Amino acid sequence: MKQMTYAEAIRDGMRVEMQRDPNVYLAGEDVAQFGGCFGVTGTLYDEFGPQRVLNTPISEAVIVGHAVGAAAAGLRPIAEIMFVDFMGCCMDELFNQAAKMRYMFGGKAKVPMVVRTPCGAGMGAAAQHSQCMESWFTHIPGIKTVMPSTPADAKGLMAAAIRDDNPVVYIEHKQLLGVSGDVPEGEYVVPLGKADIKREGSDITIVAWSWMMQKALAAAEQLAAKGINAEVIDPRTLIPLDKDEILKSVSKTGKLLIVHEEVKTSGFAGEIAAIVADEGFDYLDAPIKRVTAPDTPIPFSPVLETAYLPSEEKIIKAVEEMF
Amino acid sequence: MDLKKEQLLDIYKKMCTIRAFESKIVEIFAAGKIPGFVHLYLGEEAVATGVCANLETKDFIASTHRGHGHLIAKGGDLKSMMAEVFGRTTGYCKGKGGSMHIADVDLGILGANGIVGAGMPIATGAAFACKYKNNGAVAVAFFGDGASDRATFHEALNLASTWKLPVVFLCENNGWAISNSQKTHQNITDISDRASGYGIPGVSVDGNDVIAVYEAAGAAIERARKGDGPTLVECKTWRHRGHFEGDPGAYKDPKDQEEWLKKDPIPRLEKNLLKLNYAVQADLDKIKADTEADIEEAVKFAESSPLPDPQELFTDVYAD
């Protein structure tokens, strides 16, 4: 184990896999000498050189589009999109090309690629640099969606994403990049589709991921002081989703709260709620609740942005209303 | 120009095969035997054939919605293609892709594509893989005049030229972006003019003359193989049919259509073959009859192939 930040852990995940497999390379805007807009790629350019760590023009469509072609031709690209907000510029390449190629070709193509992209508000970056939009990707059959909440998960899920033979959207939260934690050294894989119980509890199940996982954990500690023992589950990957672990927990607690940072309407919480309502209705002794961002764009002024974001207080309040 | 008699007769056979395949599709589509949309390559046979005659199996192509010609020219299997168009399990994609998504990655065919202009980034990536693996292979992106207006054209040419990738951007300028004539959708007439904006060479060539296409594409492919980077090759051609089957093409001036029919690439090649004594009319008739028989056989194969089991819906979404 070694102490690493979330950003270092992502980098270490890429580093180990690049050492392991010469077909893995990294391309994106400012990822080489500059080390990435948020410093995530850091020293990888110095370690692997210009053949394997490539700066691209500001051309999201061809960053993702070329990765599709390179993956179909036998490589394992990691394509970085500087902000998840920029995915609109390369959505066709992701949802019509990468996601569907295998299916359209009758299973005769493999598209092993990772699209890494940071998400999240909380730094005054306003409406076009702050979003969480994971349900854009979970709505597309053919791609997997990964959202780590801890440094160890960040590393292990990165390895799994790179080794996966499918397109994987790997979403890093900007607020987590500097968070430190214990991370296994060397090869370390966290399988996709395996939820993690981040806090065991018996009174309510809180499902949250990415930055909201940390908020949910902090809220759970405060709730414990108030006598509510929450179980906090981090699905870690939304597609594939470990619904069994969620259902198992709800069967124990009888209550479900889902927390996410993306906006409420058509957000992924709705999907989890529907699954539990469908397959775990008998376990429930209260309506399923959601804590999410409101259905607005993300405002700039810190006062407004704070009002926008889900918080520990909002989580605690929602939980208390369920008792 | 080094085309030998056998090569030229091969090229002729490929062109006739495309012609026969597409003509058969006209017939079976009209008869209601196949579902969905089909966009036919009739009239443009010289382009795919002239280009692919320069390619090896290890080379990649990214095709378009009008892809049957590219696939046949790159060596696609007629029965698997026809079965796919019929939506049968024996089709290239087990009936899950249809006309617009036929692919054979083993032959370097990265798929027809239903999104106009989507093939250019994909071919750019395949070319990156060729360069990365240093295996001497190249990629060709086929696209039309309409696709040259898309952002993907700009992004792909810009990246490929900056990274000096072994890719040829092969524009089939058939004069029409669906119902819009070239002059109504771009302020230029020679798409090759755009090359200089990316610091790469661009050439325009008669796309209905298979020998001219073969020469120009050959020179561009050789540049790519030598490591000299991408080239934009514009082949000026004409689609005989509408944008898709069912589109009567009423927007075309009948006079233009008539002029272009006179430039039909197949009779043009026939004239050459006869003049050079590479073949007598009976030889050509036999090649044509053979290709038509091959297509009949492909149709029989398709029609007698099983339809997919509904459970097939759920497979191939993800690789295991």
Added chain:
Amino acid sequence: MASVGIIANPASGKDIRRLVAYGICFDNLEKVNIVKRCLLALAVTGVDRVVYMPDYYGIVPRAVEGLAKAHHLSLDIVEADMEMTGTQIDSAQAALAMNQAGIGCIITLGGDGTNRMVAKNCGDVPLLPISTGTNNVFPQMVEGTIAGLAAGAVACGLADFPAVHRTKKIVVLKNGKPVDMALIDAVVLKDIFIGSRAIWDEERIRKVVVTRGEPDNIGISSIAGNLHPIGITESKGMAIDLGPGNISLMAPLAPGLIRPIQVAAYKILEIGEEINGEKGPLVIALDGEREVEVGEGEEVSFQLTFEGPRVADPRLVLRQAVAKGYSQGEQAMKKLHRLKEEN
């Protein structure tokens, strides 16, 4: 009333020699710019009317549109009376229409190939050729403004011999019948197809017939230029057989391509002299482009004549015009006013 024709070829400068050699890339926007310069110059020379070849890009209309907002062009600019085909035939059709319309001078924008088509039909109308092609011997690299001034001077009758002079040509005969012509060079190739038209590979050249050849020529005629130079006005030409022989030389066959040439034999041609006996199958390239397919059983021959088009040399033309005072005094200032900028 003085009139000038403009034949601007939208297809020149785009062929395969940009790949197999290092040919100049000439986009059509630059041709529009050249025509703008020509028009602005023509407007001050006393020309009233400009007749132009219609083309699929619309080079001249775009030039006019671009100028109309900034300048008052006192020129009547009209399309030639012809049907556009979008092929090289248009250049010949335009020349015919201009010849019939009594044009005083034709400005061409293209290469040797474009001028060859114009020369077929321009009769005695002098040409002022601006190079926008690939292998250019016939047209010169001349600035558009200067070309416009010179063409205007010719059309207004301010220049004559030797500023405007007759050129030579090669008549191509198939089985004894004239089928085509070349202004600079006719080349017998081992090829059997016209294909992408361009020629660049010396291995395929069997025979070269030239009207002239200077060491500073680019293209096939440079073989003659490096063997035994023949000038534009000299009453002779040359036929060269390539192949193993005593003479080897280097020649710039295409832009950036300086190649070794083996000369088996060569012969100075007199005016009227005919070179016989090339049997098909083969292809003849004329002024740098594969043009004529000669089938099996056909025979082709070449005849040198001094019946090529008349050509205006811009430097000599403008010297004559200046000597006649065209650019000085009240008359000149008045002409300049025809081009006043609009506010």
